[in-house]
Amino acid sequence: MNQTLIDQKFESYLRSRSLKLTPQRWRIFERAFATHKHFSAEQLYAWMAEEEGPKVSRATVYRTLSLLEEGGFIESLDTGGGEIVYEHVLGHGHHDHLICPDCGRICEFREPRIEKLQREVARSQGFTLESHSLRLMGRCASCAESLGDLG
Amino acid sequence: MNQTLIDQKFESYLRSRSLKLTPQRWRIFERAFATHKHFSAEQLYAWMAEEEGPKVSRATVYRTLSLLEEGGFIESLDTGGGEIVYEHVLGHGHHDHLICPDCGRICEFREPRIEKLQREVARSQGFTLESHSLRLMGRCASCAESLGDLG
DNA sequence: TTTAATGCAAACAATTTGCATTGTG
DNA sequence: CACAATGCAAATTGTTTGCATTAAA
Numbered sequence: 001m002n003q004t005l006i007d008q009k010f011e012s013y014l015r016s017r018s019l020k021l022t023p024q025r026w027r028i029f030e031r032a033f034a035t036h037k038h039f040s041a042e043q044l045y046a047w048m049a050e051e052e053g054p055k056v057s058r059a060t061v062y063r064t065l066s067l068l069e070e071g072g073f074i075e076s077l078d079t080g081g082g083e084i085v086y087e088h089v090l091g092h093g094h095h096d097h098l099i100c101p102d103c104g105r106i107c108e109f110r111e112p113r114i115e116k117l118q119r120e121v122a123r124s125q126g127f128t129l130e131s132h133s134l135r136l137m138g139r140c141a142s143c144a145e146s147l148g149d150l151g
Numbered sequence: 152m153n154q155t156l157i158d159q160k161f162e163s164y165l166r167s168r169s170l171k172l173t174p175q176r177w178r179i180f181e182r183a184f185a186t187h188k189h190f191s192a193e194q195l196y197a198w199m200a201e202e203e204g205p206k207v208s209r210a211t212v213y214r215t216l217s218l219l220e221e222g223g224f225i226e227s228l229d230t231g232g233g234e235i236v237y238e239h240v241l242g243h244g245h246h247d248h249l250i251c252p253d254c255g256r257i258c259e260f261r262e263p264r265i266e267k268l269q270r271e272v273a274r275s276q277g278f279t280l281e282s283h284s285l286r287l288m289g290r291c292a293s294c295a296e297s298l299g300d301l302g
Numbered sequence: 303t304t305t306a307a308t309g310c311a312a313a314c315a316a317t318t319t320g321c322a323t324t325g326t327g
Numbered sequence: 328c329a330c331a332a333t334g335c336a337a338a339t340t341g342t343t344t345g346c347a348t349t350a351a352a
Binding site for chain 2: 078080098100101107109111113114117118121122125126127128129130131132133134135136137138139140141144
Binding site: 170171173175176206207208209233 | 330331332333334335336341342
C-alpha cells in the first residue's frame with residue numbers, strides 16, 4: 001500500500017465521520033507513518049516540537065493518537081515499561097513482539113500456529129476472541145553478547 | 152503446597168535478604184494468599200483499611216507488592232485497563248489469561264503448545280526468552296448472552 | 303454559520319519518593 | 328543499638344478533561 005492510498009484512506013475516514021482535516025491532524029498522521037519504529041505519545045510530541053510545522057499541543061497528540069487507533073491506522077503496544085508505544089499498521093500484517101528489557105529493542109514476528117491455538121483456547125472457554133497481545137520478553141543477541149559471561 | 156510451607160518460604164526469603172518481618176508485611180502477605188482472585192494495589196489497600204489488623208499505608212502496600220513480586224510470591228498482570236493486578240503464584244502453575252473487557256472477568260488457561268512455539272520463535276530471533284505475557288481479549292459467554300443480538 | 307478542534311492549564315490515577323519517626327533483629 | 332520499615336504528604340509520570348477560542352466545512 002503506497003502513501004497516497006493511505007492518505008486517501010485517512011481523508012475518507014475523517015469525512016465519513018464528519019471529522020475535520022486540520023493541519024495538526026495531518027501532521028501527526030504523516031509523522032506516524034514516516035517512521036517504521038515504535039514511538040510513544042511523548043516521543044511524537046517531542047517530534048512535533050523540534051521539527052517544523054504547525055504547532056501541535058500535547059492534548060492534540062493524545063487525542064489524535066486515539067483517533068488513529070480507533071480508525072485502525074495505528075496500533076498500541078504496552079511494553080510493560082509504563083509507557084504505551086504505537087506503530088502504524090496499514091500495509092503491515094498482524095504480528096506480535098519480542099522485547100529486550102535491557103536495551104528496549106522491539107522485534108516483530110508472525111506465528112500463525114500460535115494464533116490458531118489462541119482461537120482454540122478462547123473458543124474452549126466460551127470467549128469470542130476480539131484481540132490479543134503477546135509479548136515475549138528476553139535478552140536479545142547483542143545484549144547477551146555485550147554482557148559476556150556476566151549475564 | 153500448604154500455607155504453612157508458604158509462610159516459611161516467606162520468612163526465609165526475608166531472612167536471606169536481611170529484611171524485617173513487620174506486622175504490615177505479614178498482613179499484606181497473608182491477604183494476598185487469602186484470595187484466589189486477581190487484585191490491584193488499590194484493592195488490597197482497601198482491604199487493609201476495611202478489615203481489621205495493624206494499620207498499613209498505601210506506600211507500604213506498593214512497596215510490599217514489589218517485594219513479593221521480586222521474591223516470586225506473586226505475579227503481576229497488566230489487564231490493559233491502566234491498572235495492574237496481582238495473583239499469588241506459589242502452588243499455582245504457570246498460565247496465561249483470557250480477559251473480558253466488558254465485565255473485567257479474568258480466566259486462566261494453560262497451553263503448552265503455545266509455550267513451545269514461543270520458545271521456538273525467540274530462539275529463531277536470537278533472543279533468550281525470559282518471560283512472556285499473553286492476554287487474549289474477548290467477550291465472555293455471559294456478556295455475549297446478556298447483549299443478545301446487539302453485540 | 304454550524305459544529306468540531308485546538309491550546310492551555312488544571313485534573314487525574316496510579317505509583318514512587320523524601321524524610322522524620324518507629325520498630326525489628 | 329543499627330539499620331531497615333513505616334506513614335505521610337509531596338512529587339512524578341502518563342494521560343485526560345473543561346473551557347474559551349479558533350477554524351474547518
